[in-house]
Amino acid sequence: MTNTLPGAVAPLLEARRLSKWYGKGDSRFHALDDVSLSIRRGESLAIVGKSGSGKSTLMHILALLDSVDAGEVLVDGEDARRLSRRAVNRLRNRRFGFVFQQFFLTPGTSVLDNVVLPLTITGVPAAERRRRGMAALARFDLADKARNRATDLSGGQKQRVVLTRALVGEPDVIFADEPTGNLDSATGAIVEDELFALNREHGITLVIVTHDEDLAARCDRQVHMRDGRLVEFTSAPAGVSA
Amino acid sequence: MKTVDLVRTAAANTVRSKLRTTLTVLALFVGAFTLTLTTALGAGVSDYVTKQVASLGAGDVFLISKASPTSTGGGPQKYDPATSTASSGTANPLTGSSGTLSATDITTLKNISGLSDVAPISQVSIDWIRAGSSDKYQVSIAPTSSIARSDLTAGTQLDAASSQRQLTLPDEYVKALGLGSASAAVGTTATLGITDLLGAHHEVTATIVGISNASLLSSGAGGNAALVEELAQLQKASSASPDHYQVAVAHFDATATAPQIDALKKRISAEGMSAQTIADQLGAIQTVITGITGVLNAFAIVALLAAAFGIVNTLLMSVQERTREIGLMKAMGMSNGRVFALFSLEAAFIGLLGSLLGAVGAMLLGIPLSAGLAAGPLSGLAGLHLLLFQPTSIVGVILLIVVIAFLAGTLPARRAARKTPIDALRYE
Numbered sequence A: 001m002t003n004t005l006p007g008a009v010a011p012l013l014e015a016r017r018l019s020k021w022y023g024k025g026d027s028r029f030h031a032l033d034d035v036s037l038s039i040r041r042g043e044s045l046a047i048v049g050k051s052g053s054g055k056s057t058l059m060h061i062l063a064l065l066d067s068v069d070a071g072e073v074l075v076d077g078e079d080a081r082r083l084s085r086r087a088v089n090r091l092r093n094r095r096f097g098f099v100f101q102q103f104f105l106t107p108g109t110s111v112l113d114n115v116v117l118p119l120t121i122t123g124v125p126a127a128e129r130r131r132r133g134m135a136a137l138a139r140f141d142l143a144d145k146a147r148n149r150a151t152d153l154s155g156g157q158k159q160r161v162v163l164t165r166a167l168v169g170e171p172d173v174i175f176a177d178e179p180t181g182n183l184d185s186a187t188g189a190i191v192e193d194e195l196f197a198l199n200r201e202h203g204i205t206l207v208i209v210t211h212d213e214d215l216a217a218r219c220d221r222q223v224h225m226r227d228g229r230l231v232e233f234t235s236a237p238a239g240v241s242a
Numbered sequence B: 001m002k003t004v005d006l007v008r009t010a011a012a013n014t015v016r017s018k019l020r021t022t023l024t025v026l027a028l029f030v031g032a033f034t035l036t037l038t039t040a041l042g043a044g045v046s047d048y049v050t051k052q053v054a055s056l057g058a059g060d061v062f063l064i065s066k067a068s069p070t071s072t073g074g075g076p077q078k079y080d081p082a083t084s085t086a087s088s089g090t091a092n093p094l095t096g097s098s099g100t101l102s103a104t105d106i107t108t109l110k111n112i113s114g115l116s117d118v119a120p121i122s123q124v125s126i127d128w129i130r131a132g133s134s135d136k137y138q139v140s141i142a143p144t145s146s147i148a149r150s151d152l153t154a155g156t157q158l159d160a161a162s163s164q165r166q167l168t169l170p171d172e173y174v175k176a177l178g179l180g181s182a183s184a185a186v187g188t189t190a191t192l193g194i195t196d197l198l199g200a201h202h203e204v205t206a207t208i209v210g211i212s213n214a215s216l217l218s219s220g221a222g223g224n225a226a227l228v229e230e231l232a233q234l235q236k237a238s239s240a241s242p243d244h245y246q247v248a249v250a251h252f253d254a255t256a257t258a259p260q261i262d263a264l265k266k267r268i269s270a271e272g273m274s275a276q277t278i279a280d281q282l283g284a285i286q287t288v289i290t291g292i293t294g295v296l297n298a299f300a301i302v303a304l305l306a307a308a309f310g311i312v313n314t315l316l317m318s319v320q321e322r323t324r325e326i327g328l329m330k331a332m333g334m335s336n337g338r339v340f341a342l343f344s345l346e347a348a349f350i351g352l353l354g355s356l357l358g359a360v361g362a363m364l365l366g367i368p369l370s371a372g373l374a375a376g377p378l379s380g381l382a383g384l385h386l387l388l389f390q391p392t393s394i395v396g397v398i399l400l401i402v403v404i405a406f407l408a409g410t411l412p413a414r415r416a417a418r419k420t421p422i423d424a425l426r427y428e
């Protein structure tokens, strides 16, 4: 897939002249200003920028979680606004995986139940859910924690559970918002390695929001944001570029 | 999300915040408990009354008595030998009348179309009863026993057409008269003592054909027409005094509708008499019970209303608390409808929990209580189960409460469904 010539097929995700305002009247705040971006299948993209620059806002819009005031998002070349609400839900459920800024683990429920949540929402039967969930947990050496309560784990374990949840549905793309922000550098490195392993081995597209330059440097491509605008593009050393 | 997973998740969520769920369930418990008991009470009493009416076998019978003299001008009414009747002084508890029926009244009744088999009931006062060489015991023959059937534990009903003198006895007489068991008593002969108007004593023998349960309606012994007739003749001592009767019975068409029965009653009351069906007489008892259960039901409904607000409150807090969880599920593609269903189901589950516990609690208390009352204070009324737990009404109570809980849950559930994933994810 990564060998396909640019332009031959529509990009996985494309943002065209996105604008997003928060608030009303005088306190109106331009969070995204004329942002255009395209993301190809199989690449890893870093969205870099200072806190408050609009990275999370952009990621949420690309993941069809938020609405825009101007511009459009295309998925496989199709305008997302033309998709029914049901189709959008389906898309997020089957093709997107999420790692948010916080863990968002459901307290009081088991690690396994947390991990298979996307499958439960899809309607996968319990036995198959369990099988796939356990297989995904085994990948992160968390199989023995499957019955534990998710909230009883350490920070690093939690983030690995969150990663497991993001990949259990075998998505096309994983959106990760500051995936290492809450972790110490050693644990952070493990999580990073796992993310890039998924990208390499399974061809899962990565969209990583970060203010960590080292993490950004590991990605194929970086886009930098400042005050809601994209300011510079950096291509990976391999020379893959849009 | 599949429905089975929705239900499972909803159930798991309710037990996640145990204290809050417990408090809400408690309120529902009170409502369910009370409603289960009141419906059981209502069912128990009405079942008893229906059985009594059925056992009397007199669905098509009027008990007719003289209407209470209505004084038009005040002061005592003048005696008129043609129309006046001898007053019995005390009101007859069975019919509430205070006058007696004369032979003219009986003729009048016979001429009313729609009434058949009009028969006056003779009042006989028996001194004692004895079986073989037993002690003598007081006994009374219920005036309407010859037409009504009694609730028998052994033997057969009285045969109105038989020329044999027949008697049914309440079961408490079996021991007293030394007859052994109820079934052994059937077929034996008892002797009745009676004093006539002139003071002379007579003895009459009768065959015991049946042993009856005591009931609200027929507390005394029963005698068939042949026996009562014989006793009445002896009692009169061939005096020429005009016949007076406390009560007359008349049959009407068993298929008569309520308006037709009312019309007949009007017709009879126009003649200065009052007619009541057996059901009318039991109606008074049932009205009281209905009133009591009504008040209790009102309490239960108030408890349920409070519980409904409790559910709204519990779930609103829960929705607030789980904003991020809802946001996550929606981000992962869960539809608004499923989120709504999840929270409504949680409410319904709380309802189910509370109502099941309430119903079970009510039965655990009610069944021994009812049995204890039937064996103790209410043992005089055989066949009365004060609390009758019917599966259908228990299921009905549970369903009602689940529906109330579900409806209460729709408000918080709507709020949950309306959250956008992004607000939920940014929520701190």
Ligand SMILES: Nc1ncnc2c1ncn2[C@@H]1O[C@H](COP(=O)(O)OP(=O)(O)O)[C@@H](O)[C@H]1O
Pocket (backbone or CB within 6 Å): A022, A023, A029, A031, A049, A050, A051, A052, A053, A054, A055, A056, A057, A058, B426
């Ligand atoms: N719901 C909101 N209402 C108003 N302002 C918001 C809202 N969400 C984000 N913002 C603002 O938009 C800007 C961009 O936010 P965000 O995309 O979260 O930035 P980043 O992820 O780069 O830190 C910030 O200044 C933030 O305060």
Ligand SMILES: [Mg+2]
Pocket (backbone or CB within 6 Å): A055, A056, A057, A101, A177
């Ligand atoms: Mg952010």
